[in-house]
Amino acid sequence: MRPTRPMRGLSQAQKDHFNEFGYLVIEDVVDEETLQSIEREYEGIVDKLAPALVDEGKLSQSYSELPFKERYIAIMDELDEMYDLYQHLDISLPLLSPLPPTSTMNSGPAVFSLLRHPAILDIAESIVGSEIFCNPVQHARIKPPAKAMTGGYSDSNLTKTPWHQDQGVINDEADETTMLTVWVAITDATVENGCMICIPGSHTGELTMHCPAHTKTNEIAIPNSLIAEENAVPMPVKRGGVVLLHQLTEHSALENHSDSIRWSFDLRYHAVGAATGRSVFPGFIARSEADPDSELKTAEAWGQLWQETKDRLVAKPEFIFNTRWDGVAADQLCA
Ligand SMILES: O=C(O)CCC(=O)C(=O)O
Numbered sequence: 001m002r003p004t005r006p007m008r009g010l011s012q013a014q015k016d017h018f019n020e021f022g023y024l025v026i027e028d029v030v031d032e033e034t035l036q037s038i039e040r041e042y043e044g045i046v047d048k049l050a051p052a053l054v055d056e057g058k059l060s061q062s063y064s065e066l067p068f069k070e071r072y073i074a075i076m077d078e079l080d081e082m083y084d085l086y087q088h089l090d091i092s093l094p095l096l097s098p099l100p101p102t103s104t105m106n107s108g109p110a111v112f113s114l115l116r117h118p119a120i121l122d123i124a125e126s127i128v129g130s131e132i133f134c135n136p137v138q139h140a141r142i143k144p145p146a147k148a149m150t151g152g153y154s155d156s157n158l159t160k161t162p163w164h165q166d167q168g169v170i171n172d173e174a175d176e177t178t179m180l181t182v183w184v185a186i187t188d189a190t191v192e193n194g195c196m197i198c199i200p201g202s203h204t205g206e207l208t209m210h211c212p213a214h215t216k217t218n219e220i221a222i223p224n225s226l227i228a229e230e231n232a233v234p235m236p237v238k239r240g241g242v243v244l245l246h247q248l249t250e251h252s253a254l255e256n257h258s259d260s261i262r263w264s265f266d267l268r269y270h271a272v273g274a275a276t277g278r279s280v281f282p283g284f285i286a287r288s289e290a291d292p293d294s295e296l297k298t299a300e301a302w303g304q305l306w307q308e309t310k311d312r313l314v315a316k317p318e319f320i321f322n323t324r325w326d327g328v329a330a331d332q333l334c335a
Pocket residue numbers: 141156160161166181183196245251252253264266267
């Protein structure tokens with residue numbers, strides 16, 4: 001009997017599920033070593049940042065005796081401005097224009113290894129083909145318990161995520177792009193701590209109307225009245241597992257009602273050459289069978305791309321990141 005090759009990418013049954021329902025939950029994708037190197041990278045960032053925040057008078061102590069999760073919650077709880085910590089942990093520059101010169105992000109080697117993780121790229125290859133571009137619409141979301149979120153934050157990087165389709169929050173230049181969202185669980189994601197939920201099959205419809213960011217939802221979002229919430233299914237997944245989403249699947253994330261953090265990364269992939277939908281930010285070729293030399297291979301090179309982007313955006317006249325939904329501003333549904 002021929003030895004069986006370990007499975008690469010999605011099985012036919014998994015592809016069928018994804019095509020039929022617009023989502024797929026897969027356990028055990030990212031190995032423990034990668035997960036732990038990400039945790040160490042984040043511990044290192046907070047180790048450096050906390051004393052600096054103390055020096056600036058923004059924090060009474062650096063909480064260095066606490067393990068990472070407890071330390072993160074304690075710092076978030078005390079900071080007047082949660083972005084003073086969070087912006088150092090995200091893996092994208094903020095969507096602000098003009099971009100403040102102090103803007104920062106994490107472009108470290110552990111996260112870069114996640115973006116190029118072979119098991120993730122094998123999955124992406126099953127959907128977008130062998131020439132894979134890593135889209136710059138990506139976030140780290142480390143969500144504290146909702147009860148610790150004083151101060152009226154309504155930002156999906158830190159608290160619950162409103163209903164949307166990923167295609168609805170990027171620019172329409174990418175409407176022809178086949179884009180796969182890969183959502184990676186660093187902690188277990190549960191109904192209690194705010195896992196994602198979706199409307200199965202919603203990807204077979206059109207782009208649903210979204211309200212612009214400056215209306216009630218505070219982020220580009222589908223009004224609740226347009227969502228068939230009775231059909232929603234939760235997508236819990238364990239640490240190291242991933243959730244795949246089609247770009248038209250309606251989804252949101254629950255509030256974190258647990259006592260600890262809910263930590264995920266959301267990454268996006270499409271074919272090399274396709275429009276990203278956020279062209280002011282830099283993506284890169286993550287895998288190319290046709291031209292392996294074109295792949296971006298180091299975190300330094302990735303950080304450099306973001307640094308150049310930052311320099312350019314700091315100097316750029318003010319602009320709006322996404323104008324797709326501005327026409328519906330006056331609509332009753334968004335009031
Ligand atoms: O993690 C979340 O709360 C939302 C993530 C999301 O919307 C996405 O990955 O597309």
